[in-house]
Amino acid sequence: MAKQPRFNDLFEEWARDYDRAVTGGHxxxxxxFQGYHEILKTVVETLSLPRGSVVLEFGxxxxxxxxxxxxxxYRxxxxxxxxxxxxxAKSKLPELELYEGHFLQVPEGLPPVDGIVSTYAFHHLTDEEKDQALRDFSLRLRPGGKIVFADTAFQDEGTKRDLEREAEERGFYELMLDLKREYYPLIGxxxxxxxxxxxxxxxxxxxRYVWLMAGDRTGK
Ligand SMILES: C[S@@+](CC[C@H](N)C(=O)[O-])C[C@H]1O[C@@H](n2cnc3c(N)ncnc32)[C@H](O)[C@@H]1O
Incomplete structure (x- = not known):
């Protein structure tokens, strides 16, 4: 994958208005984004690691x-x-340790981590790239480490098609294109x-769109 992942231009544009969108402004x-703040809280509650644990956040x-x-x-x-x-992010959280990179391009020299989290971002990877990223996560996590994501996914193809059709009928063309263009995974x-x-x-x-995805290392 190139240094800049696909869809990067979209987020360069969206950054200024993003916090309005997640609170119903789009x-x-x-x-x-229904229940956005509850969803983020659920991710943190599901992670449930001791204070001081090292957590890697993508996107x-x-x-x-x-x-x-x-x-x-957490660190x-x-x-x-x-x-x-x-x-x-830096203007809101000057203390945040923040690096340029993406799921498949992680800066060198980072320590092993206790948790890997992400919200509303994993769907930017194709299914094969998700496989690759998960293999990389299993190498980065300490024993007992956890992955906790929340992101759009669909129970099956029929559910995905129904939501695409519904978006079109409501005149939500941006959402419809997004659903067709990105790589929202099926649960299976x-x-x-x-x-x-x-x-x-x-x-x-x-x-209706977002699923919690919580993975524990089985030691395989
Ligand atoms: C919809 S926003 C979600 C932001 C934040 N996690 C939240 O829940 O509000 C998606 C974010 O993922 C980032 N992103 C896009 N492609 C990515 C990739 N391949 N790896 C990691 N992050 C990516 C975007 O730049 C953007 O900041």
Whole structure:
């Protein structure tokens, strides 16, 4: 994958208005971000590691999840490809340790970590890239380490097609294109990817679009 991941231009543009979108400011994405702050809190509660644990966060965006992780007493190492997003996150959280990079391009020299988290970002990878990223995570995590993600995923192809059709009928063309263009995984494929990388996984739907994905290393 190139230094800048695909879709980077989109986030360079979106950085300024992103925090408005997650609180209902973008009509097409109201349901995608339904319960956004609760979803981030669920990720932190599911992580549930001792204070001082090292947590790697991918796709930090404007730093909303990072703030909760710092408040929970973790050492947070943030990775974010978009310069505009990094700037927003840094202006909100000057204390955040933040690096340029992405799921498949992690800065060298980082320590092993206790947790890997991400919200609303894993779908930027194709299924094969998700497999590759999960294999890399299993090498980065200390024994007993956890992955906790929340992101859009679909129970099956039918559910995905129904939501695409619904977006079109409502005139939500941006959302419809997004659903067709990005790599939102199906639940079965996601389970398989976690298992193959040596994780047991727990999946739970949090709103019409977003699922919690919690993986524990099984030591495979
Ligand atoms: C929808 S935003 C989510 C931001 C934040 N995690 C949140 O929950 O509000 C997606 C973020 O993922 C970043 N991103 C895009 N492609 C990525 C990749 N391949 N690896 C890691 N992050 C990526 C974007 O730059 C953007 O900041």
């Amino acid at each position: 009509p097409e994405y109201i349901e995608v 930090v965006g404007t730093g909303n999840l990072s703030r909760l992780l710092l408040d929970a007493g 947070v190492i943030g990775i974010e490809p978009s310069a505009a997003m990094r700037e927003r 494929r996601l389970k398989q990817a976690f298992h193959q990388a040596g994780f047991t996984v727990h999946l739970k739907q949090l709103n």
